[in-house]
Amino acid sequence: MEKIPDVEPQLMMGESTNDHQGARVVCYYTNWSVYRQGIAKYNPQNINPYLCTHLIYAFGGLTKDFELKPFDNYQDIEKGGYAKFVGLKTYNKDLKTLLAVGGWNEGSGRWSPLVASKEGRKTFIRSAIRFLRTYNFDGLDLDWEYPAFRDGGQPEDKENYALLVQEFRTAFDREAAKSKKDRLLLTMAVPAGRDYIDRGYDIPKLNKYLDFFNLLTYDYHSAFEPQANHHAPLYIRRGLSDFDSKAELNITTLRRKRNSDWGGKECVKNQAYLYYSKEGTLTNWSQLDWVDDFTIRYYIEEGADRDKLVLGIPSYGRSYTLFNPESHEMGSPAEGPGEIGKYTREKGYMAFYEILGDKYSLNIYDFNYAKAFAAIEIDCFDYKVLGGDYWELQNLDH
Known part of the structure; x- marks a missing residue:
């Protein structure tokens, strides 16, 4: 195995230890x-x-x-x-x-x-x-x-x-x-x-x-699993279904914090669901809760600086064809991926704008989602990371 001297990286040409000031x-x-x-x-x-x-x-x-x-x-x-x-x-x-x-x-x-x-x-x-x-x-x-x-x-x-x-x-x-x-x-x-x-x-x-x-904190679950699930869950979902074969896969581990643990700030639980339910299909978006994170915590425990960790945020949902169109909760049994999106043309995959563009997509939606999402780093996210990355930019509402 070839080795080179283990030297400290140097700062060059006005570079700071952070390549960008702020998130x-x-x-x-x-x-x-x-x-x-x-x-x-x-x-x-x-x-x-x-x-x-x-x-x-x-x-x-x-x-x-x-x-x-x-x-x-x-x-x-x-x-x-x-x-x-x-x-x-x-x-x-x-x-x-x-x-x-x-x-x-x-x-x-x-x-x-x-x-x-x-x-x-x-x-x-x-x-x-x-x-x-x-x-x-x-x-x-x-x-x-x-x-x-x-x-x-x-x-x-x-x-x-x-x-x-x-x-x-x-x-x-x-x-x-x-x-x-x-x-x-x-x-x-x-x-x-x-x-x-x-x-x-x-x-x-x-x-x-x-x-x-x-x-790459997304695609924890795929559209080919035998149950509908969040592909970028922030914590283990409560009330797990018998069909939920990979429920343990998530960005976070659930550990509720008291208000005093957040420096006295009131952390209100905000959940957001974005479902697409039409002709037996369902697309899930994201669910938010104030929790500690597993993936990020694991990287920190393994030696990563928290201000070098950028949380991946998907700009798409995973869709499923359900066995029973009347059963469309998370964990409901599915028989395969959902139909292709109008523009992305991929089974089991829908861009954010495709989800928003269908009237059935918004049958369960919490408009506190945006506020809750923005507040994660500012108020209540335990292991603060310095930003987020979007995959893919063009899937956002444009």
């Missing part, structure tokens, strides 16, 4: 959204440049020689996708634009041999710096799904991935000193599941060299 609002833009039809078609020029502190362009890919490449050369380069995306900084000088590399389709088959080889890591890092500077990105978001898992994953991936991150940070520091430019940011999309974390991610070492973590 981060990280938004992922996917380049395939330009191919959607109607109101679902979404280009970089549709993005409000003041909405987010960090915009991440998903995705870049890897060549067989371990170099960074465009995911869609036609849209990214020929049609000016990159240029339009980073051009948003002309409107908002504080905006940071990053490129995400990887994603679900890249898998471990290419990542694992890349990180296992000293030359592979060096090639990737050099090509990434060249690529990011050429197209005026401010940093790189690593999104390997997932080290030590899927076809090609190896037990050594955990150590090798951390080594890649250490070498990336060293190279970014050196490049900034040489170029006299601000250091490129280095972030990582990381899973919510404990097994994925334990087997694939050296949290203390990653924490030392990353600017922040983007938590």
Whole structure:
């Protein structure tokens, strides 16, 4: 196993220990959204440049020689996708634009041999710096799904991935000193599941060299499970159904706090449901309660700084076809995913605007949801994290 000196990361060119003052609002833009039809078609020029502190362009890919490449050369380069995306900084000088590399389709088959080889890591890092500077990105978001898992994953991936991150940070520091430019940011999309974390991610070492973590705190449940469930639950649901095969999967563990524990602030329980119930289908959105978090707490316990943790927030719902249309509570038995959305065209998946656009979507809805959501970090969230990231930006109500 190749090693490099374990040195402290340096601050470069006016960089602070925080890449952004205040809470981060990280938004992922996917380049395939330009191919959607109607109101679902979404280009970089549709993005409000003041909405987010960090915009991440998903995705870049890897060549067989371990170099960074465009995911869609036609849209990214020929049609000016990159240029339009980073051009948003002309409107908002504080905006940071990053490129995400990887994603679900890249898998471990290419990542694992890349990180296992000293030359592979060096090639990737050099090509990434060249690529990011050429197209005026401010940093790189690593999104390997997932080290030590899927076809090609190896037990050594955990150590090798951390080594890649250490070498990336060293190279970014050196490049900034040489170029006299601000250091490129280095972030990582990381899973919510404990097994994925334990087997694939050296949290203390990653924490030392990353600017922040983007938590994938959604899709805890899929539309192919035998019961309807929240795909991004903040806590274990009460009154679990016999059909609820994975009820223990959640962002949070339930532990009620007294008002005095919040410094005397009154924390009112707010629950929000967004159901779609039509012709035997149901889409769930989110449910809020004031609770301690499991995923975030676990990252902190494993060595992550809480101000480097960015909570993932899905801008979509998972839909189900129910056995009985009259039984549409959480945990109701389902026979498969719901029908495709009008614009997203994917079974078991509906964008936020698709849910809001259907009159049946709002049959149970608490309009305190927005207030409750905004209050999490301000008033009552125990382990305060510095922001949230949205997947995907274009699914929001536009």
